[in-house]
Amino acid sequence: MTMKLVSWNVNGIRACVRKGFLDYFHEVDADFFCIQESKLQEGQIDLELKGYYQYWNYALRKGYSGTxxxxxxxxxxxSYGVGDLETEEEGRIITLEYNNFxxxxxxTPNSKRDxxxxxxxxxxxxxxxxxxxELDSKKPVILCGDLxxxxxxxxxxxxxxxQGNSGFTVEERQKMTKLLDAGFVDSFRYLYPDKEDIYTWWSYMSKVRERNIGWRIDYFIVSKKLAQNIIDSEVHSTVMGSDHCPVLLNIDI
Known part of the structure; x- marks a missing residue:
């Protein structure tokens, strides 16, 4: 069965809704639509998404993080969070279990400018x-989000x-390599290993997005055993509403 999944760091869902979130949501018609940086508490928005179950993980701190x-x-x-992770208080992870994945x-926490x-x-x-x-030892995993x-x-x-800046330190990059080496693939690079100038985040500085001076920091990572099932991995860089753009995965599962 072919599934369509979307991931988007919306940088505040309320602001993103004012900027056209629902138009994109309904147009893309995904089986799964994941968001990061919702930046709200329970009861602060009432999203009418007919036909969808909604699962929210709110940060304790108001107007911060959330998925x-x-x-x-x-x-x-x-499930929400991972074990005894302190950052569970920041609403940073949600896991859904299905029959076969x-x-x-x-x-992912930002390591900060300094x-x-x-x-x-x-x-x-x-x-x-x-x-x-541990999850992958039981059944295949699809991981998405702002990493x-x-x-x-x-x-x-x-x-x-x-080089050495937050998000591009040797240490952070090595951790990503270690994750992939543990039995996972970056779906976009699996299909497009040499494709350049594809980014998912741009600074709000003047004309940076227009000139496509960006970073690819939003991903669909899948278990290696699912790699052959990937149909396409897309970056929807023309979709506005956040400093990030949505990424999409089509996969047989």
Whole structure:
């Protein structure tokens, strides 16, 4: 069965709704629509999404972080967070279980401009990897979200000047490599290993998006055992409403 999945860091769902979120949502008609950085608390928005189950993970801190999954398919189970991760309080992960796969959406902590949060970020990476490997031992996994790292030089416009900056440190990039080496593939690079100038996030600085000076930091990562099932992995860079754009995965599962 072919499934269509979308992931989008909306950078505030209420603001994104004012900028056309629902038009895109209905047009794309996904089986699963995952968002990151919802930036709200329970009861602050009433999204009428006919035909979809809604699962939200709110951060304790108001107007911060948060994730959600909207799906046409009722899961066997839903879980929020990973073990004793401190960042569970930030609403950063939701996992849905189905008969033959898991779907997890993640909003990875930013290590901060001065790298003040890099140590915590690297601990998060280890726990998430262990968690995903454990899930993968039971059934295949689809992971999506804002992973806050440009993995390779091809994944950002200016790799040389960004060496060592948040999201492009050696340590963060190595953690992504370690995740992929643990039995996963980056769906976009699996299909398009050499495709350049494809980005999912742009700074709000003047004309940066117009000139496509961006980073590819939003991903669909899937278990290697699902790699041959990938039909397409798309980046919808013309869709506005956030400083990120949606990414889409079509997969037989």
């Amino acid at each position: 959600a999954i909207f799906t046409k398919h009722k899961p066997l189970s839903v 898991y779907l997890a959406t993640v909003y 790298l003040a949060r890099l140590g915590e970020r690297l601990e998060w990476e280890d726990k998430i990897r262990e968690y995903l490997v 806050n790292v440009a993995h390779e030089e091809i994944d950002l416009k200016n790799p040389r000047s960004n």
